[in-house]
Amino acid sequence: MNQKLKTEIEAILKGIPGYDAWSQAGAIGAYLDHTAAMHAINWFADNLKHIEGSTRGQPFILRPWQAAFIGNLFGWKRVDDKGRIVRRFRKALFYVPRGNGKTPLASGIVLYGLFNDGEPGAQNYLAAGQREQAGFLFRNARGMVEQDQRLSEAVKIYGGDQTAGMKSLVLNEDPLTFVKVIPADAAGQHGGIPHITVVDELHVQESRDLMEVFETAMAKKVRAQPLLVMITTADYERESVCNEVYEHACRVRDNGGDEQKQGFDPTFLPVIYEAGRDEDWTQPESWEKANPNINISVSMSSLAESCKKAQENPAAENGFRRLHLNQRTKSDITLVPSGAWAACDRTLDIESLRGKPCMAGLDLSSHEDLSSLALLFPLDNEEIAVLSFSWCPEVKIVRRARQKVPYDVWSRLPNDALTATAGDQIDYATIRAKIDELKAIYPIQELAYDPAGATHFAQELQRDYGDEFVVPVTQTFNNLSAATKELLRRIKLRKIIHGSNPVLNWAVGNAAAHFDGRLPVGGTLADHLDKVPVIPSKRKSADKIDPFAAMVIAMVRLQATPDLATGESIYETRGVLIV
Numbered sequence: 001m002n003q004k005l006k007t008e009i010e011a012i013l014k015g016i017p018g019y020d021a022w023s024q025a026g027a028i029g030a031y032l033d034h035t036a037a038m039h040a041i042n043w044f045a046d047n048l049k050h051i052e053g054s055t056r057g058q059p060f061i062l063r064p065w066q067a068a069f070i071g072n073l074f075g076w077k078r079v080d081d082k083g084r085i086v087r088r089f090r091k092a093l094f095y096v097p098r099g100n101g102k103t104p105l106a107s108g109i110v111l112y113g114l115f116n117d118g119e120p121g122a123q124n125y126l127a128a129g130q131r132e133q134a135g136f137l138f139r140n141a142r143g144m145v146e147q148d149q150r151l152s153e154a155v156k157i158y159g160g161d162q163t164a165g166m167k168s169l170v171l172n173e174d175p176l177t178f179v180k181v182i183p184a185d186a187a188g189q190h191g192g193i194p195h196i197t198v199v200d201e202l203h204v205q206e207s208r209d210l211m212e213v214f215e216t217a218m219a220k221k222v223r224a225q226p227l228l229v230m231i232t233t234a235d236y237e238r239e240s241v242c243n244e245v246y247e248h249a250c251r252v253r254d255n256g257g258d259e260q261k262q263g264f265d266p267t268f269l270p271v272i273y274e275a276g277r278d279e280d281w282t283q284p285e286s287w288e289k290a291n292p293n294i295n296i297s298v299s300m301s302s303l304a305e306s307c308k309k310a311q312e313n314p315a316a317e318n319g320f321r322r323l324h325l326n327q328r329t330k331s332d333i334t335l336v337p338s339g340a341w342a343a344c345d346r347t348l349d350i351e352s353l354r355g356k357p358c359m360a361g362l363d364l365s366s367h368e369d370l371s372s373l374a375l376l377f378p379l380d381n382e383e384i385a386v387l388s389f390s391w392c393p394e395v396k397i398v399r400r401a402r403q404k405v406p407y408d409v410w411s412r413l414p415n416d417a418l419t420a421t422a423g424d425q426i427d428y429a430t431i432r433a434k435i436d437e438l439k440a441i442y443p444i445q446e447l448a449y450d451p452a453g454a455t456h457f458a459q460e461l462q463r464d465y466g467d468e469f470v471v472p473v474t475q476t477f478n479n480l481s482a483a484t485k486e487l488l489r490r491i492k493l494r495k496i497i498h499g500s501n502p503v504l505n506w507a508v509g510n511a512a513a514h515f516d517g518r519l520p521v522g523g524t525l526a527d528h529l530d531k532v533p534v535i536p537s538k539r540k541s542a543d544k545i546d547p548f549a550a551m552v553i554a555m556v557r558l559q560a561t562p563d564l565a566t567g568e569s570i571y572e573t574r575g576v577l578i579v
Contacts, residue, residue, distance in 0.1 A: 006034045013037065013075065015068035016271050021076065023257035024266040030078040030088040037075025041067045043116065044108055047151060051104075051143030060144070065292035066105060069094060069271050073229070074112070086225035090218065092269035093202075093249040094231040098323045100273075100293040102231045106198045107140035109229055110179050113196035114169065115151065119223070121176035122195035127214070131183040133201055138167040138181040145169060193222045202232035203242040211241050234274065234326040236318070236512070237542045243328070246272075274326035281321045282307055290325040330542045335484075335511040335534070340491050341498075348385055348499030353377050353442065358387075359561065360438075360447040361473075361554025363546045364431070364454040369396070371426055372507075373435065374550035375442060376558055384490060384558075385497045388504040388547045389416050389438075391431055395424035405543070410503050417503045428457055435461070448473045448557040450549070473556050477516045481533035483555035507547040512540035 010032070013021060025031065041062055048060035062070060069092075076088035096102060110124045126141065128134040138159060145151045159167030159181075168180040197214045205211065218226045235242040249270035251263025258264060275286040284300065287307075291298045303324060310320035318329040358377040365371040370392050377385040392400075392407060397420050400407040410418040416434075421427035438444065447465075449458055451472040461470045473479055490496050498504060514537030536545055536552060 001034050001038075005038075009034050009037055009071065009075075012041075012064060012067050013071045015064055016072065016269075017253075017273060019253045019270055019272075020256070021072050021269070024252075024255065024264060025076070025088070027257075027259060027264075028078050028088070028266045030076055030266060033075055033077045036077065037071040039116075040070050040074035040112060043112055044070065047115075047148050048108055048111065048144045049147040051140060051147070057147065060104065060108060063293065063296065065273075066101075069105075069269075070109070070112075072269055073109070073227075080224065082224075084224055087227060088267060089269045090225075090227060090267040092227075092229045093245055093271065094229060095234070095246060095249065095270075095272040095274065095326060096231075096292065097233050097273065097290050097298075097326045099298045100291055101297050102233075103136055103200060104140050104144075106200050106229070106231050107137055107144060109198050110196050111141055111144065111151075111169075113227070114171065114177065114179050115154070117195065117225075119177070119195050119225075120174065122174075122178075123192040124177075124179045125192075125194050125197040125214070126179065126181045127197060127199045128181075128183055128201060133204075134181045134183040135167070137198075137200055141169060141179060141181075142167075193217050193220055194226060194228075195223055196227045196229070198229045198231065200231050202230045202245065203235035203240070205241055234322045234328045236322060236329050236540070238540075246328075272326075275321075277327055279327075281317075281325055281327060282311060286325055290327075330509065335513040335536055336488065336491060336508050336548075338509060340494075341505070341508050343494050344491060344496040344498055345500045346497050348387075348497050350387070350499075353385060353387070355443065357443040357445055359554045359558040360435075360444045361550040361552065361557070362435075362447060362449040362454070363550040363553060364428075364449060364457055365426060365546060369426070370544045370546045371431060372503075372546040372550040373431070373438075374547065374554050375438065375444070376551065376554045377442075378558065379497075381495075382490065382493075383495045383497060386499075386501075386504070386551060388498070388501045388550070389434060390418045390503050390547055391421055391426060392418060393424050393426055394420045394422060405506075406502075413502070415501070417501050432457070432460070439465075444469075445561060446471050446557050448553045450475055450553060471557055473553050475535075477533040477535055479556060480535040480552055481516075483552050483559055484535050486559060487552060487555050501547075504547040504551075506543070507545045507549075510541045510543040511536045511545045511548050512542070513537065514540060 013032070045059045045061040050056055050058050050060055073089055073092055074087065077085050078088045080086045094102065094105070106126065110126055113122065114124050126134065126137040128137055142157055145155060145157070154173070155169045155171055157169055168178050171177040194214055194217050199211070199214070214228055218228060230245055232242055235246070237243070248263070248265070249268065249272060252265045252268045253263070253270040253272060255261055255263035273290055273292050275281065275290040279286045279289070284304070287300070287303045288294050291303075294300060306320050306324065310316045318334050321327040322329045356377050358375045361374045361376070363372045370390055372388065372390040375387040379385055392411075397407040397411055407418060411420045419430065421430045435447070446469060447461065448471045451458065451474060458470050458472065487496070513534050516533045536549055538545055538549070
């Protein structure tokens with residue numbers, strides 16, 4: 001290969017944002033095989049065709065940003081400890097927003113390995129967190145193979161467009177070599193030794209099971225050059241395998257070749273397209289930076305329309321930023337706009353609440369977590385005053401302080417916002433004592449609670465205060481959605497008085513929305529926030545939301561109980577209200 005062509009190939013491969021593949025190569029004796037890089041890039045265009053839309057039937061010609069990924073992935077080589085020439089990269093993260101063609105590229109990667117690597121009995125997997133997405137992956141792989149006579153004659157195809165059932169492409173000349181689709185919930189059943197695995201939409205992985213299966217299998221010495229490619233849009237801020245991989249990828253990208261610095265990993269390829277966390281998400285410059293396929297598969301006008309909706313509806317902001325700009329947001333879809341909650345921060349005269357009837361909601365945690373109690377006091381003019389109390393084991397408080405969540409500061413406040421209980425497990429006796437104390441001060445009409453994990457505690461309360469006082473509220477859409485929306489309505493109208501309890505403020509800021517998925521035809525979740533059941537989601541939220549969850553539980557009974565001020569039913573006097 002002449003020098004001019006080598007220079008052109010190197011220029012393409014240097015197109016990965018912020019990453020210099022040459023910087024760490026020398027540490028493991030890795031080198032760029034220009035011919036291998038060019039072969040992989042050209043193979044897509046020579047053998048694969050798009051399967052849908054206006055480009056259906058057209059060659060899969062890689063855009064420069066895609067070619068940079070594929071060329072680096074398959075072009076870099078090294079000599080392993082057995083003297084074999086193998087691929088340099090064993091893992092890669094391809095981090096790109098929605099609409100930039102991740103699924104076809106994922107399918108193309110495993111097809112390249114299937115037809116070109118010559119690995120005996122190669123087990124190649126297309127993995128996804130959901131069966132539907134797994135079906136999309138197979139549809140792309142199968143569709144591209146069927147459009148090429150040479151490829152289609154080389155394999156047997158099993159499975160169709162259905163979201164369930166076995167789906168695979170098996171080489172005729174080596175029936176033990178295949179591409180198979182596997183959803184996350186079947187990870188424990190696969191038990192194979194993968195050659196190439198592509199995990200699509202890493203951010204939707206509900207557990208580590210799928211990743212642990214493949215990473216454990218890669219540790220075996222059977223495969224000479226196993227490869228794990230993870231493709232995803234941004235996750236939101238939480239503990240997740242996606243965020244762990246992303247943070248490692250950022251460290252690798254920024255390492256610069258320093259073996260003594262975090263992120264020195266010559267076998268990991270980080271390809272990250274994102275707008276910076278502090279960049280203005282409303283500006284087209286940010287959209288262009290995050291979306292390498294802008295004005296090709298990603299429409300600038302559609303982004304502008306979605307951005308406009310996100311500016312008009314704060315609940316849609318996080319979804320736009322996360323899915324279209326790869327900005328990792330605090331939660332998936334924020335349930336309570338921060339500005340609306342802050343506007344409810346008025347002085348709360350606690351003494352004036354003495355003797356006033358109220359509803360209590362209890363979110364009792366596991367032994368090592370946060371537990372919370374909320375008292376809701378109906379006042380005049382639809383206002384509701386909130387008293388919030390939380391408890392946490394001392395050991396957890398110290399641990400959270402190290403994580404820069406100021407549990408230690410909150411536990412020293414005089415308002416009982418957060419009480420430390422001795423030891424490393426929650427002391428339910430302390431919570432019970434506080435309930436007894438509060439009941440002596442305020443006429444608590446009912447204490448509603450989440451029955452998950454609180455059965456024994458509730459039985460003790462029922463024994464002392466009666467069955468009618470202690471009411472279970474199962475955490476379902478039917479039970480919680482109306483109460484959630486009523487709270488949101490009153491927050492929006494500044495009818496909630498919370499006195500700026502710091503633990504409650506933090507929990508409200510963490511809370512993410514969870515929808516039941518029954519959407520009207522057309523549009524997105526953001527278009528139909530007022531038409532679908534919605535509840536707080538502990539799983540999707542950035543951190544703990546127990547104080548806010550306790551408020552929702554109390555609101556369930558407040559809605560269902562005769563008005564504490566007039567004796568008339570809320571439903572009879574006002575009807576059902578939704579936000």
